[in-house]
Amino acid sequence: MPSRINEFQHYLQDQNIKSIKKIHYKHFVTFAGDFQNPSIHVTKSRVWMLRQFYHYLTLQGHVPKNIALKLPYPKIETTVPDFLTQDELNRLINYFAGQAHDLIGLRNLVIILLLGFLGIRTSALIGINIEDVDVTSGLLWVYEKGRRHHTLILPHCVCKIVEKYLRVIRLKKGPLLITQKKKRISARTLQDVFKTSADCTGIDKKLHARLCRHTAATHLNVHSSPFLIRFYEFYSPGR
The missing domain is CATH 1.10.443.10 (Intergrase catalytic core)
Known part of the structure; x- marks a missing residue:
């Protein structure tokens, strides 16, 4: 989780966002799915981190609600292992x-x-x-x-x-x-x-x-x- 938070911090720095109040849902979408061309597994990990991080911020009273809960997890297709007939x-x-x-x-x-x-x-x-x-x-x-x-x-x-x-x-x-x-x-x-x-x-x-x-x-x-x-x-x- 710390590594994903660091990635999110780097993303916010790239966007010149210095206040939590200026972070919107669209930033979650861009960070999770586009920032540094993540794999689908990294995207899933980022979504989980955002949900957990904003849950903590909500409990601490830093944000009024956890808007990251609306962020869906990506669908990961199950691969069938190859085998011999x-x-x-x-x-x-x-x-x-x-x-x-x-x-x-x-x-x-x-x-x-x-x-x-x-x-x-x-x-x-x-x-x-x-x-x-x-x-x-x-x-x-x-x-x-x-x-x-x-x-x-x-x-x-x-x-x-x-x-x-x-x-x-x-x-x-x-x-x-x-x-x-x-x-x-x-x-x-x-x-x-x-x-x-x-x-x-x-x-x-x-x-x-x-x-x-x-x-x-x-x-x-x-x-x-x-x-x-x-x-x-x-x-x-x-x-």
């Missing part, structure tokens, strides 16, 4: 499944499955340790911001891939998702994973970890499950 998610999984012949390939497939089906945050995904995974019970413990932890249920088909990945890395503890040198992956690693798949999947969207998180927030992951089950049954090591 069922077909796009299947193509992405299919691509990484086709690359899952070694440690890195399996790791990348695990990344896509955890992001696309559980909607895990990037930071939480990177921080998963081997001790946080119980493929026998199908449980995953994820630590979010503020040290909060969540217990997530792993689909059976995902457990099978994670189990195979664990056999390949042959580690009992430490980071789950590792580099070739057995170090924990970074955010840059995730960027590279999606970057390599962009040209091979034919998906006309900028692929990134958050896109998969948005996808998991929709019902599409439910409908994609049969595809995964068929895939894992076909490529099951026991076949």
Whole structure:
């Protein structure tokens, strides 16, 4: 709020207004929507500040009434986060499944499955340790911001891939998702994973970890499950 009041003070100085009594409704409109070409969010913040500031001035008896209450908040359109369609998610999984012949390939497939089906945050995904995974019970413990932890249920088909990945890395503890040198992956690693798949999947969207998180927030992951089950049954090591 102090920063918005300072902006209002600068506006009044530009208008050579030195008395509260000379401030009119039109000044509110110009300041909130036009002064220094504000974004719609800044405009909203300015409207809120004017209403609160003039409420205070009214209580203190400096102005007879709060004329800022007539100032409407701007309408901010709600943006729908981009996400993968069922077909796009299947193509992405299919691509990484086709690359899952070694440690890195399996790791990348695990990344896509955890992001696309559980909607895990990037930071939480990177921080998963081997001790946080119980493929026998199908449980995953994820630590979010503020040290909060969540217990997530792993689909059976995902457990099978994670189990195979664990056999390949042959580690009992430490980071789950590792580099070739057995170090924990970074955010840059995730960027590279999606970057390599962009040209091979034919998906006309900028692929990134958050896109998969948005996808998991929709019902599409439910409908994609049969595809995964068929895939894992076909490529099951026991076949």
